[in-house]
Amino acid sequence: MSADRASAQAGDAGAAAPAQVRLPVRGRGLIYGCSALALLACAVTGGLQWPIALPLISTLVAGVIVLPLRESTLLSAASVVFTSLLDFWNWMIGPLPLVWRLPDVPVAPLFAVTTLLSVAVVHLCLSASQAAGQRLAARAALDRPARPATHMEPLLDRLPHAMAIAGADGALAYANGPYLALIDKPADVALGRTMRELWPRRAASLCAPHLEQAAQGKAASFRLPFTTPDNVKREFDVFLSPHADTDGGTQATLMMLVDVTDAVRAKHGLIERESMYKAVIEHAPIGILTQVDGLLIYANPAALLMLSADWSGRAIGRPFSDFIVDKDREKVRRRIEELAQAPGFAEFRPYRLVALDGQKRDVELAAISVTRDGRQRVELFCVDVTEHRLAEDKIRQLNETLELRVAERTAELEAFTSSVSHDLRAPARQIMSAADIMLRKTGQPGGDIKPMLSALLTTAERMNRTIDALLELSRLGRAGIVPSLWPLGTMVQEIQSELAASVGDRSVTWRIDALPRVFADPHLIRLVMVNLLDNAVKFTRYTPNARIEVWADEYEQTIAINVRDNGAGFDMRQAGKLFTMFSRLHSNRDFDGTGVGLAHCRRIVERHGGRIVAHGEPGKGATLRFTLPHESHSA
Known part of the structure; x- marks a missing residue:
């Protein structure tokens, strides 16, 4: 540190007068002596050379550290002026008289000597400065008048807050127990020392302007962050009040520090909780x-x-x-x-x-x-809960739809059971009866079993068709729909060609109008068209001049496909049974069948989102009509 700072510390420690502390003669003399010796060496060796410049610089740096600012500045300026004059003489007049030739000095020994010299000079000077400061502080403590406000000490000792009294010179004159605990120093060490020596640097610098204000007779209060010696951060409300002795002499400052750390933290916590509560509410x-x-x-x-x-x-x-x-x-x-x-x-x-x-x-x-x-x-x-209610309503509707579907499936299952018990059992009985008759006729004269074998074959074929229908029903229940856009007219033409064998030699007039492209599963719709056209061919078997018509009606959202014939027809009072599984309106003697074809058609059309209906009149034919949605309205 510089001599100015040393002087300030000595004054803070209790100097009664603002006079600057002087170094002992030996310290100052050592610096001046080294400097003079170096400058003399420059003069007798012909000018400034680096073996001399290095020790000179070290001596000047030591002077800056130890000497007062004014002395160190004058010494440095004098050295610069003297060496500059030597260089000017060499340049303008001629070389200086060479009294002593400087020998070649190795760098390492020169550096070591210079370093040791610098350390020794600084150490000796600082020791002298500290000794002088301690002597002046001791002298000031002996000469200091009685500390002010002595009559207030018994009251201040009982207060829970940190209380202290500082004299006019800033030295601590009184401190109660909480104050000494705050700075973690005993009274004999704390008294007589200034705030800069006892407090953390930041806290002391923040408090200094307010102490100056109090020294001028003005009260002050402020919030002070303070770090205790055990590195605990606290906050205090500091109150400074100027005070004079009873005789009106020495001016002192009464200081009170109120610990508000917990209150500040509680306030910050409350603000943080309110902020968090607001954020939760807003989001x-x-x-x-x-x-x-x-x-x-x-x-x-x-x-x-x-x-x-x-x-x-x-x-x-x-x-x-x-x-x-x-x-x-x-x-x-x-x-x-x-x-x-x-x-x-x-x-x-x-x-x-x-x-x-x-x-x-x-x-x-x-x-x-x-x-x-x-x-x-x-x-x-x-x-x-609007969306929740809508979801509940949708689930309720789905449950109701599911109940209807379960009821339909139950009815189909009952019809399936009836078919298994009737349509399969009856052919089985016929086969058993025919086989028994053939066994009895075997070996008898004139026993011809060909008619019996023909009837047995017909019965077995009917049973096979029933089994195929059941298998088709099972497959449709598991099959998914893969819709695409394709031409219906081409499919109808193919089916007509396939049914030519069923028509045989009969006279059947076909009228197939231009049919549109439809958006549906081509495999499933083919089953529908095969069933409808096959029924039209079958039920016109006994009709002379049979006629079958196929056309389509296009609407905004749907396409309706119609198949009409002039065959046997049916009674509209029994139309409800027409699309029921295993239900037939004609006997097998007149028209063979299983009773599942139109039921298949209804299921396929409804799975596509359409409807199928039938209109007929006995002896005048029937019209089957089903709808399919347009591509833009398909689910």
Whole structure:
């Protein structure tokens, strides 16, 4: 440190007068002597050379550290001027007389000597400075008058706060127990020393301007961060009050430090909790509203969205009950008023809420009443369950649809059971009966079993067709729909060609109009068309001049395909049985079949989102009509 700083510390330690501390003669003399010796060496060796410059620089640096600023500046300036004059002489007049030739000195020994010299000079000078400072402090302590405000010490000793009295020179004159505990020093060490010596550097620098203000007779108060010796950060409210002795002599400053660390932390914690609470409310996914004296004063963003309010002013200032449907509005208003008068929690049943844009929502309400700032507040919590209700309705509809489908499947299963017990058992009995007759006729004269074998073959074929129909029914129940866009007319032409063998030599007139492209599963729709056209061929078997027509009607959302024949027809009073599984309106003697074809058609068409209907009249033919959706309206 410089001599100025050493002098300041000595003064802070108790110097009674602001006079600057002087170094002992030997310290100052050592620096001046080394400097003079180096400059003399420059003069007798012909000028400044680096073996001399290095020790000279070290001596000047030591002077800057130890000597007062003015002395060190003058010494450095004198050295620079002297060496400059030597260089000027060499340049303008001629070489200086060479009294002594400087020998070649190795660098390492020169550096070692210079370093040791510098350390020794600085050490000796600092030791002398510290000794002088201690002597002056001791002398000042002996000469210091009695510390002020002695009559206040018994009172200050009983206070829980840190109390201290500083003299006019800033030295500590009195400190109570809490103050000494704060700086962690005993009284004999603390008294007589300044704040800069006892306090942390930052705290001392922050307090210094206020102490100067108090020294001028003005009271001061401020918030001070303070780090204790065990590195604990505290905060104090500091109060400074100027005070004079009873005789009006020495001016002193009374200092009180009130520890407000816990209060500050509690306040910061409260602010942080309020900030966190506000963030939670603002980002909550449910609507939260506050009502005071019957009017809304707050609504979070979720509540504003629920009320279709683009800004809070459209909802604030109105009773919450205004947003409830008319039939429940008065009931909700009364419940909120009762809750405002008797603090507690209430959970309302679901209500219908009417938003500002007229949209209605299903909400579940809950409310709690709290007291804040002397006023009763009702906090309302709204959960929008509209989507949940719609999902419940959809599930309910699906369940109802599922029940209908289960009923249909149950009916089909009953029909399947009936078919297995009748359509398969009857052919089996016929086969058994035919086999028994053939056994009895075997070996008898004239016993011809060919008719029996023919009947047996016919019965087995009918049983095989029934089994195939059952297998087809099972496959359709498992098959998925893979729709695509394809031409229906080409498929109908192919089916007509395939049915030519069934027509045989009969005269059948076909009229097939231009058919559109349809968006459906081509495999499944082919089964429908095969069944309808095969039925048309079959039921015109006994009709002379048979006629089969196929055409399509296009509508905005659907395409209707029609198949008409002039065959046997049917009674419309029995139309309900036409699409029932294993139900037949004609006997096997007239028209063979299994009773599952049209049931298959109904299931396939309905799975495509269409409908199939039939119109007929006995002896005049029938028309089968089914619809398919357009591609743009397909599910």
